[in-house]
Amino acid sequence: MSQSTSPSSSLSASLSTGQADLLTMPADRGGCPFDPPPSYRKEASVSRVSLWDGSPCWLLNGYREVRTALTDRRFSADARHPGFPFLTPGRRELVGDNPSFIRLDDPEHSRLRKMLTGDFLIKRVEAMRPGIQRIVDETLDAMLAKGSPADLVAEFALPVPSLVICDLLGVPYEDHEFFQRQSKLLLDATSPAGTVRQAVDELEQYLTALAARIGADDESILGRLVARGDLTSDEIASNALLLLIAGHETTANMTSLSTLALLRNPEQADRLRADPSLIRGAVEELLRYLTIVHTGLPRVALEDVELDGVLIRAGEGVLCMLSTANRDEELFAAGSELDVERDARRHLAFGFGVHQCLGQPLARAELQIALETLLRRLPELRLAVPFEELSFRTETIVYGLRALPIAW
């Protein structure tokens, strides 16, 4: 192998040589819990890092590079390709499984995704708004009835999207303790591989049993996947699992973190209270500012690709850092600050390319309704503990709060 730097080449040395910073998981935050984890934030748009298992990887921090890697078909989301970067032992453990479409490339990805895109049409989600509003109001009524103070995560932020996805998918909400506990284990980077394996197996068995019981005339997503007749029971289980987990963990964490961000920026919360028409734009800005998928999206190069003067070789992994891309000053001036009136629509919080979040119309509707309702019905909303005492989920792939004690 040659030396790590060669003066005759403008391209950087290969990934396997030279010093590389270790990416830590839990991804600890620096001084501010809203800023991206420091070890995942580099000056350069493309830098060499090494993962927990010692494997090398490229960290992409710039908006342009992240967008390119997520749209260029020379980068694959299929973890079965050698060199795919695994953020946690659990992720590596699951590689041999029947993958859901988030871990497949086109055309297989598109075949499976297309079976669900009709459920998330803008029009269809707009029609769901009254139902979501009812769930939000009833959940809030129950929290208010118990009295102040309360934990917003347990009493509101987690139940609302869980109720919504259960209804859509055809999963009984009575089972929420089971699937919420399993999905927490699954997303926790500190879970041993065996624990993650068991959590996934139990969830898939649960969903397979549910699919076997469901009637062919059932109008839920699960019912329709079963009724198609062209999917194996493994395919049904892995894709239902993806929807169940992606459908509640993400929105739940966004709801609680957004509430906290607004409590920390009370003048912006006041602006939203005064003019609720700002809520749509505010949710885009909160998605950008908080970027809860905080440890990046993994991809592997299938061919040599040059990114910002750096040669990424076939078989090398990249980690697309949505959180730093979303603070790229070229696109978002003063990007480290929350500004609910900023036009943030170019953010990458839902990813980019063909895997961009399938549930984004639903996530937007849930967040807009939940936050607008919370601000309107609780004009005296405040933290019930000092800010410094809050505990953040740095160990999960989806960032958030363990609890958010509030008073009103």
Add this chain to the structure above:
Amino acid sequence: MHVTVDQNRCCSSGQCVLTAPTVFDQSEEDGLVLLLQDEPAEALHPQVRTAAAICPSGAISLTVGQAVGA
């Protein structure tokens, strides 16, 4: 401004419909992009440009200037 869409690239994100609802729509069946008008009025150009910029799959193309046939 002339707008074209490529359903073979579209991944049904709905971003275009959110951004420029009078120019783009989605098919009921699978959410693929549908073009409602290919020569949008001047007032719609900013929306259409934003839609093309945030389309995650590069399915929206814009041609501006003389190349546009009548």
